[in-house]
Each structure stands twice: as structure tokens, then as C-alpha cells.
Amino acid sequence: MATEETKKRVCCAEAGRWGQDVRSDLHVALEPRDRGGVEITLESRVSLYYGDSIRGQTCQVLESLGVRHVKISIHDEGALPFVIAARIETAVKRAGLGNEIKSLPEKVALSAPSRRDRLRRSRLYLPGSEPKYFINAGLHGPDAIILDLEDSVHPAEKDSARILVRNALRAVEFGACERMVRINQLPLGLQDLAEVIPESPDVVLIPKVEHPGQVAEVDRMIGELKTRSGINRPIWIMPIVESALGIENAFAIASVSSNVCAITIGLEDYTADLGVVKTSDGRESFYARAKLVNAARAAGVQAIDSVFSDVGDMDGLRRWGENSRAMGFEGMGCLHPAQIRVIHETFAPSPAEIDKALKIVAAFEEAQQKGLAVVSLGSKMIDPPVVERARNLVARANQMGKA
Amino acid sequence: MTDRIELVQNAAGRMVPALANGKPQIPYLGVGQYEPHGRKAAPPVRSSKDYPENGDKRVADLEAALRNCGLRDGMVISNHHHLRDGDSVALMALQAAARIGVKDLMWFPSASFPSQKGAIELMEAGTIHHIEGSMNGPLGEYATQGKMRGMGVLRSHGGRWQAIQDGEVHIDVAVIAAPTADAFGNADGSHGKSACGSLGFALADSIYADRVIVVTDHLVAFPCIPWQIQGNHVDFVVEVPSIGDPAKIVSGTTQITRSPDRLRIAEFVACFLRDAGIMRDGFSFQAGAGGIALAFVDYLRRLMKESGVKARFVRGGSTKYLVELLQEGLTDYILDGQTFDLDGVKSIAGDPRHVATSPFTSYNYHGKGNFASMVDAVVLGATEVDVNFNANVVTHSDGRLLHGIGGWQNCLAAKCTILAVPSFRDRIPVIVDEVTTLTGPGELIDVVATERGIAINPRRQDLIDALKGSNLPIRPIQDIKAEVERICGGKPARPKLGDRPVAVVKWVDGTVLDAVWQIG
Numbered sequence: 001m002a003t004e005e006t007k008k009r010v011c012c013a014e015a016g017r018w019g020q021d022v023r024s025d026l027h028v029a030l031e032p033r034d035r036g037g038v039e040i041t042l043e044s045r046v047s048l049y050y051g052d053s054i055r056g057q058t059c060q061v062l063e064s065l066g067v068r069h070v071k072i073s074i075h076d077e078g079a080l081p082f083v084i085a086a087r088i089e090t091a092v093k094r095a096g097l098g099n100e101i102k103s104l105p106e107k108v109a110l111s112a113p114s115r116r117d118r119l120r121r122s123r124l125y126l127p128g129s130e131p132k133y134f135i136n137a138g139l140h141g142p143d144a145i146i147l148d149l150e151d152s153v154h155p156a157e158k159d160s161a162r163i164l165v166r167n168a169l170r171a172v173e174f175g176a177c178e179r180m181v182r183i184n185q186l187p188l189g190l191q192d193l194a195e196v197i198p199e200s201p202d203v204v205l206i207p208k209v210e211h212p213g214q215v216a217e218v219d220r221m222i223g224e225l226k227t228r229s230g231i232n233r234p235i236w237i238m239p240i241v242e243s244a245l246g247i248e249n250a251f252a253i254a255s256v257s258s259n260v261c262a263i264t265i266g267l268e269d270y271t272a273d274l275g276v277v278k279t280s281d282g283r284e285s286f287y288a289r290a291k292l293v294n295a296a297r298a299a300g301v302q303a304i305d306s307v308f309s310d311v312g313d314m315d316g317l318r319r320w321g322e323n324s325r326a327m328g329f330e331g332m333g334c335l336h337p338a339q340i341r342v343i344h345e346t347f348a349p350s351p352a353e354i355d356k357a358l359k360i361v362a363a364f365e366e367a368q369q370k371g372l373a374v375v376s377l378g379s380k381m382i383d384p385p386v387v388e389r390a391r392n393l394v395a396r397a398n399q400m401g402k403a
Numbered sequence: 404m405t406d407r408i409e410l411v412q413n414a415a416g417r418m419v420p421a422l423a424n425g426k427p428q429i430p431y432l433g434v435g436q437y438e439p440h441g442r443k444a445a446p447p448v449r450s451s452k453d454y455p456e457n458g459d460k461r462v463a464d465l466e467a468a469l470r471n472c473g474l475r476d477g478m479v480i481s482n483h484h485h486l487r488d489g490d491s492v493a494l495m496a497l498q499a500a501a502r503i504g505v506k507d508l509m510w511f512p513s514a515s516f517p518s519q520k521g522a523i524e525l526m527e528a529g530t531i532h533h534i535e536g537s538m539n540g541p542l543g544e545y546a547t548q549g550k551m552r553g554m555g556v557l558r559s560h561g562g563r564w565q566a567i568q569d570g571e572v573h574i575d576v577a578v579i580a581a582p583t584a585d586a587f588g589n590a591d592g593s594h595g596k597s598a599c600g601s602l603g604f605a606l607a608d609s610i611y612a613d614r615v616i617v618v619t620d621h622l623v624a625f626p627c628i629p630w631q632i633q634g635n636h637v638d639f640v641v642e643v644p645s646i647g648d649p650a651k652i653v654s655g656t657t658q659i660t661r662s663p664d665r666l667r668i669a670e671f672v673a674c675f676l677r678d679a680g681i682m683r684d685g686f687s688f689q690a691g692a693g694g695i696a697l698a699f700v701d702y703l704r705r706l707m708k709e710s711g712v713k714a715r716f717v718r719g720g721s722t723k724y725l726v727e728l729l730q731e732g733l734t735d736y737i738l739d740g741q742t743f744d745l746d747g748v749k750s751i752a753g754d755p756r757h758v759a760t761s762p763f764t765s766y767n768y769h770g771k772g773n774f775a776s777m778v779d780a781v782v783l784g785a786t787e788v789d790v791n792f793n794a795n796v797v798t799h800s801d802g803r804l805l806h807g808i809g810g811w812q813n814c815l816a817a818k819c820t821i822l823a824v825p826s827f828r829d830r831i832p833v834i835v836d837e838v839t840t841l842t843g844p845g846e847l848i849d850v851v852a853t854e855r856g857i858a859i860n861p862r863r864q865d866l867i868d869a870l871k872g873s874n875l876p877i878r879p880i881q882d883i884k885a886e887v888e889r890i891c892g893g894k895p896a897r898p899k900l901g902d903r904p905v906a907v908v909k910w911v912d913g914t915v916l917d918a919v920w921q922i923g
Contacts, residue, residue, distance in 0.1 A: 048898045049831055050891075078828075080892065140667065257806075
């Protein structure tokens, strides 16, 4: 580190938000100085209960970042410790201090590593700069949560969200959910990876992918970072295709690495690229979605649909989801926890489908036992692909707890 | 109030004042332990010869009416709160009393609202000595800071009836805001531009007060039908241009919560009633008008339809969600204590199956039974609940007055009492080691439902058994508490309360359950 230059860049800095409408966040204003130690001013709606705890944590975070002399003013709106640590660290870094040092919150136990073909019916988007949505997200039971660093985060807050998301990956219990992070487009996304990969997200979503090379680069970077941090559990990749070119290259993108677990589509950007209006029945994106499903199948990965953005329209969501499943998608995104249940219902096989599949599987097993080459159910002959599909359906239904 | 107030320990282990506003208090003895005695209070005998034969009891204005009632220093003046934050009549009456020049009144509203903060000036000026009734917002702040000359007395709706009926509080003058009335004093709440639905909270005042004034902005020719308040109890009728702001009396529409966490709690509670076997043909329930309670009704309605189950009655606070149950034939009756929205008001005015009730029928503990204990399940809120299921509803966890007790304490008599609460608010855990202000004894609270799981009171082995096969996340209360403390970064520090009581919290039988202490 060029100490001369670092010293020059030291300045006052702020991070986070406060105000009447802000919940579970805090605002930190930092004024570095040459002597005088740490001076804390704290206003908090929970100061009676956690004032001492916040002061103590502030000192500890500053110390771990090597900051000895500073005036720090905190407006706290009931933020949890992992948020407090993230906001202070952001302010410290914005002030030009604490370079290359992290102040990591206590780590909760990780859930089991994610399987490449696990159930991915629903993935709940959480804006990476809104900590209030993080803490209970897992309770609502989506198959995955996505901590988003891309479109839901203002360009000026990328650094702040990156640290907050990193802390959330360490400190927040997301239950049985797969933990996904949507990084920014490269090259900004590389900084995101450096921050989050050491905390073992299960899946990295790469936005606006048009060429397989973009995925390969991220894949390589993840590999390096995993080695450096000693991580040996899988971190899967889910490219998001959001343009006409991306759709045309979908198979190459999906098959570029064995770490790709699924491929998905972003319809807002895709329809904008086409210059068409996005409708609730998705006529305009039928080709793109069908092509994506085909590419995914050919590459042996899951095809996952976009989000349904009208969070108040549950009937529309249901229609979309049913159509989506019929096209071959295995899941879709959600913007609100209320969408999760409808999505799980629409992506589940119906009792009649399960029943039929169970009968086919039973008939197949019976034929196997009897050494028969031909499987039949009633008067109908059953072809091998039909048996295969029935077995897959029963397996999926089992994962969903339906069969 | 500079004298030291003698404190005694009650059966709940709480230190409470032995005296409140000069009256000796009985410390809480335990649920069902206090034996009342004596006869009910009664107003003086009156004669028709002193009232106009033509039935026209109108006087020019409130000031004249109060003079005619003989309002004097130190008297008790009462109001009801059916007009909620839109009420103009209470302050109108108190200000008229100030103009007459009387001092040291005890104001005895069935509840107070933030828009009545003008009462603070009247306390400062000496017109009001103290308030016995719920205080929140600015009035709560004033009382908690120890600025009120007398001691606040917080009672449940049923407890207020009990106190009036038992003669513990004698009302000298009751001023009753009436959305519709005739000149004889018959009054109704469900019609008129300021319609508020039921007038049940004013019923005790009309029966037991020495003098009764009805104030209306919608005078109709005799007879005012229906009459929720009987003119035979009424001394004077005053016509005014407006008794309140309709927009604040009832909400246009009551809104279900949109918070996914709160919706989750509401759904848990509805499923709990189903899985516990409480939701069955002919059952009954009560839920308030808070966001979680409304969502609960909506979920329960779906479950009732799914299972083809019908309720015999539901208890309001009515809202459009209860009204929909009635209209869809999912309940035979709404027994309504207060009416929260326009749909509720319309329904109570037009549907004979939507019936106005009073604290006497619903809640009064010193009666020959009441409806509350017949309700199968009630869903309530709370600011804090402890590991023994004791709950606080009147103060913030820092000890400042927050809510009135309302019907909350009375509802604890239901066969299954469920507190539906988030597990923490703003980093402050709701489940604590000990509640700041004890408002409800844990032995009456059966279930605490949070977004992280549902805790059943170990005293209710029957419910624990009934829920054995359920998919609901049933967890020990200590378990939920520990998880929340882990998330919140440790146990919260206990706020320091003052050592001077500023209010007492009465139990439903008139004994003192706890005290509220001066802060700041």
C-alpha cells in the first residue's frame, strides 16, 4: 500500500440510511482524525435496550478495521448486528481506511451443499441494499433466495450492498433455501465475486449473458477464489439471458461449464431488446422461452423462467406458471413472498399426473420382475421414454413432498 | 402527589399502590379469587313531573346543559369513545366545563385518543384533575412523565362497567355523543352523517350516571329507531353542527396487512384453529381490527369454506371481513362491540343478524356470566409476552403508556386465547423473561403465534395433544425466545423504571394487577 497516497485519500464518509420510514438499517457518518481515539454519537430507536451493545460493537468493528481515531455518528433504526457491522465497514472503506481488511460478523452454520439438480421452483429476489427483507426471507419457504447486487441496487451503493450481502451470507439463517447471489455484469461483477465467494453462496447468477465466454470467465474466477478461500463445496452458476443475441447463444452458454446448473431468462430486458411490449401471456417471448428450454435440455441443465412482476395478480401468476411448466421450465423467480405458494402449486405435478406416473412405474417394475420386454398398462403399450418421464415425475413429486 | 405512596405486593408478585386517588385498592388476588359483595350502585330516583311532558329535552348548548346538571368542582364527567380519533364531543364538553369555571374534574372516558390532547391544557389549567381511562399518544406521555395530578386508572371495557356498576366510580355527568337522536334522548349510533355503529360503551354511563346529556348532530323526530340509548335515562339533549370528523370515526376500508411476516402469523393462527379442532360447525371466535387479525379472518374464511364449516357467532369489532362472513352465510350472527369501517356500519344498520352488544353483555365480570367466556377462540395482540405466557398490552417495553386495555383482558376468558405477535419489532424481542407491565395473567393465555413458530402454554396439554399431527411449527416458547435473541444480538437490556406509580392497571374484577411507573 502506498501510504502517502492512502493518507491523502482519507476523508469523511457516510453509509446506510436512516429516517422515519427506514427499518432495520442505520446511517453511519465517519470523521477520521489524527488523535483523540474513538468518539461515538448514537441515536437509536432501540437505544434503551441495545445502546450499550451498539457502542460495544462499533468499537470492536472499528478496531478490527484498524481505525483508532475517529468521530462516528450513528442513527440506528433497529438494525441487526450484521447490518451494523456492514454499514460501519462501508463508511470506513469510503473514508479510505481499513483497506483490504474485513470485519466479519459471527458465522451461522451452513446448510448442506446444494445439488446441481435440486428443486428450483421459486427463487425470491431480495434487493441487496435492503436488510429488512433478509432476515425473515427464509421463513417463507422459497426454494432459493437471491441476494441481488445488480438492478435493485443503485450504482452509488454497489460497494455498500456488496459488504452487506457478504455479511448476510455469513450471519443470516436462510433455512433450507439455496443461497444465490446475482452479481453485476463484468467487470464490476468480479469485485462482487471477490467479496461473496469466500462466504460460499450456493449459486451465482450472472446477468445479461450473451456469450459463453462471459460464463467461462466467471467460472474461472469462482474456481480461483474457492481455492484461495479453501472452499470445497460446489458453487453453481446460473446465467441470465436477457437479449436476442443471448437467446441465440443459449446452448453454448448453458453448456460452457459443468458448473452451470440452470439457465434463465430476464424478460424485461429481452422485450426491451426486441422493442416489443411485455404482456401477461408472454406471446412476444414464446420463441425465446421455447428456445431456452430446448437449449437447457440439450445442455443437461434446468430451464428457469423469468419473474411475474404484478405481485397483486395471483390469477395471472398462476396462468403464467402453468404455461411455463407446460413449456418445460422447472421454476421461476418471485418478487414477493406471497408468490411462492402459487408458484410451488403450479410447478407441482397434479395428483392425476402423479397417480398415472406411479402406475406406469409400477407396471414397468412388474414387467422387469417378470422379465418382460414390453411394458403395458391396461391395454396400452408403454414406450421406454414414457417410463423415463414417469420416473422423473415421481422423483420430482417426491422432492416436493407430493408423491 | 409528593407523598410517598404505600406499595403492596399482589398475588402476581407485582408491587402496586395501596391507594389510588384517595381510594383504597385491593391488590390482585389471582384469577377468580376476589369475592365481590354488596349491592349495585344506582342513580337517584327521578320523577316525570320534572321533565317536559312533550318529551322535548333540548337545551341551547352544552354549557347550559352542564349548568343544568349542576356540574361542580371535583365531579366525574364521562364520555364514550365510539367516535374514536374523530370525536369532538368530549373536548367540547370539557371545554364548556372550563368556561363554567369548574375545577378538578375527573374525566372518565371509555378510552382517549391522540386527537384529545387538548385535555392536557385542561389538566394544566386545573379543570381536569386526572383521567381514569386508557391514555396513549400525547396523553399517555403526559401521564407517564408523572405530570398528571391524580393517578391514572386503566380498566378493561368490562372492568369499566364493573367499576361503574359496583359503585367504585360514580359518574356525576355523562355526555354521550350520538350520531342520531330524538329530542327525548333516544339515541342510535348506526345512522347519521357521523355514524359509528354500536353505542355500547355509553350504555353504563346512561344507566348509572346522576345526569345524562345526549349530544347529536342528527336530530330526528321522535321516535329515534332503533334506540341503543334509552331516552328515559337522559336529562338533556344538545344539538350541535358536528359531533366529529366522519373520516376519523370509521375508516373507509380496513386494510389487511401486506407484510409477509404478519400474513404468515395470521395464516398460522387460522390453521391452528382448524388443526386444533376448534374450527367446527357452530363454533365462535373473536378477532380485532389490527392488520394480523383482519388477515386471520380472511384466512379462516377460506378454511371454513374448504371444510364447509359455519360459525354460530363471531364477535366484533366488526369490519368488512366479518361482514363478508355474515353475508356469505359463514356465520349466523355478528355480536358487535364496536364498528370499525363503513361496511360494518352499513351492516349493523341494515342487517338484523348484526347485533350491537355492550360491555355488560360481553365483558362484565361482576355479572351472571358474560359472552367472552363462551367464545371458542380469540385472537389478540400484545407488546410483550413472557416465558410464562404473561402478557403486556398497555405499555411499550420501555414502560411508556401505549394502548388502552380495551376488551383485551375480558377476552382472555375465551376457551382458547391466542396472541398473534411478531417475534421481534425493530430488533426488540417480543418474548421476554418478564413483562414490563402485567396486563394479562399467563394462566389465561394459551397460545403465542409468531412468524417463527407457535408456542402452546404447557398448561394446555389438551391443545398440545390436539396439535400432535399438525404441520404447524409448534415450538416451546423458550426455543423461539432463544432464536430471536440470537438474531437480535443478545438479550435486550432492561429499561429502568421510576419508583413512583403514575397509573394502576386493574384486573377485570377491580383488583390491582400492576402499576405504571413514572419515566423521565
